[in-house]
Amino acid sequence: MKYDYDIIVIGGGSGGLVVASGASSLGARVALIEESDMGGDCLNTGCVPSKSFLKVGHTCEAIRNSEKYGVKSEIKEVDINKVMERVNSVIETIRPKDSKERYEKMGVDVLKGRGIIEDSNSVKVGDKILKTKNIVIATGSSPFIPDIKGLDSISYFTNENIFKIDKKPKHLIVLGGGPIGLELGQGFSEIGSKVTIIDRNKNMFSKDEPEVGNLMIDVFKNMNISVKLNSKILEIEKDNEDIKVFIEIDGKKEVVVGDSILVSLGRNPNTKNIGAEKIGLKLDKRGSIITDLQMKTNIKNIYACGDVTGPYQFTHMASYQASIVIKNIISPIKSKADYSYVPWTTYTKPEVSHVGMMEKAAKEKRVFGKSITIPLDEADKSVAEGDINGFLKLILGKRGSVLGATIVGEKAGELITIASIAIKNKMKVNDFANII
């Protein structure tokens, strides 16, 4: 068969862009199909706007706390329009890096439209059908909107429209205390909104070590953020300007009244209307594409990477998986993804970062030696800077090798890299003692 392309990539977000640029630089003929803005969630509605927004919130908090350093200061006003203007100007500053023009200069054919797989060697875009040796699905994920009574009759925010907000919420009710809800909930509180976060889990930061949630409950409480854990969301009702969220905690009913709602209850993989059923693509029960460690689907020349594949929905994971896809399509030597040291950071203040095994998992796998916890108030530099809310927890194997690490504190997201390197290289904790 004569093919138009070696690879057609569907989706121009963090995963798809890496596949397209990497494969094209290695000489493959690549087409990239994107139906919306190039850059996907990370650039347009995810990491970039959320981190730009958090910078504002954390700055406000620093000003509010400045008196403890002997500096009297006052926030006169937070102009939400100016805040979002800056957030959006950051997106525009970065946009050229992910642009159609840049990718075309790299030799990638960038096609605007929805990519629909017709069969394992054909993708339809608009009225064209393109023939290809390989297909890479990198269609990402979208906010999961559950069937909560009354939710569909109110207007609410998700990550897709919150960065266009033109009025500071008086009381923002955040449904879901995962990374999106916690980061944005704290950010809005820092800029002066009252915030209530509602989650069904018993602890905050449920994917991290339990000590993290215990500490962060106090951090959020001290910021006057109301966190309602163990909560079942029953119903939502609009009453003039008020939005009422009826919840149940430990069998008791409560109502939270606010003026705005942010829905951050998880993500749906974008696998609807891409031709998955037609070609018999295997999906799990949440609709994520099932791949093996080579990022291959059940159809031998169709690969997938990024949020659409499920559990680790991070930009760095999308690009890591994309690099595995490129190697497996282009090189005769096959490469497998290794999920034993996936780092993640939630950019609250303090930041919460983790890599590798948790204590519970290490014990279950019978590889646990011991754990070491160092509170930040024992670190002189943290004391000097007044950032003592946090700790370092290391999980060590029976012979002292580093299996996992959790850091809560300033720049935890940067510091965790050291632990990632230690785990990847099977370093022992004593190896650190020998480094100047």
Ligand SMILES: Cc1cc2nc3c(=O)[nH]c(=O)nc-3n(C[C@H](O)[C@H](O)[C@H](O)COP(=O)(O)OP(=O)(O)OC[C@H]3O[C@@H](n4cnc5c(N)ncnc54)[C@H](O)[C@@H]3O)c2cc1C
């Ligand atoms: C608010 C928020 C904050 C976040 N913060 C962080 C963070 O700090 N750090 C971090 O690592 N991760 C963060 N993430 C997660 C990160 O954004 C995602 O993991 C990452 O964007 C996934 O990349 P992807 O390529 O899989 O999907 P996406 O970036 O979603 O890209 C998929 C692309 O495919 C396109 N598409 C879908 N279907 C089709 C089709 N049929 N045809 C053509 N195009 C199609 C979409 O339009 C989209 O552009 C955040 C996410 C959110 C929502």
Ligand SMILES: NC(=O)c1ccc[n+]([C@@H]2O[C@H](COP(=O)([O-])OP(=O)(O)OC[C@H]3O[C@@H](n4cnc5c(N)ncnc54)[C@H](O)[C@@H]3O)[C@@H](O)[C@H]2O)c1
């Ligand atoms: N800093 C980062 O790296 C970062 C930041 C934001 C988002 N992300 C990525 O985006 C993904 C999605 O984030 P998210 O926060 O929307 O999803 P999530 O799945 O991580 O968290 C959703 C939260 O909502 C709660 N929940 C779900 N249904 C509920 C219900 N019916 N009632 C009460 N609570 C309910 C869950 O218990 C959970 O705590 C994250 O998992 C992460 O991979 C990463």
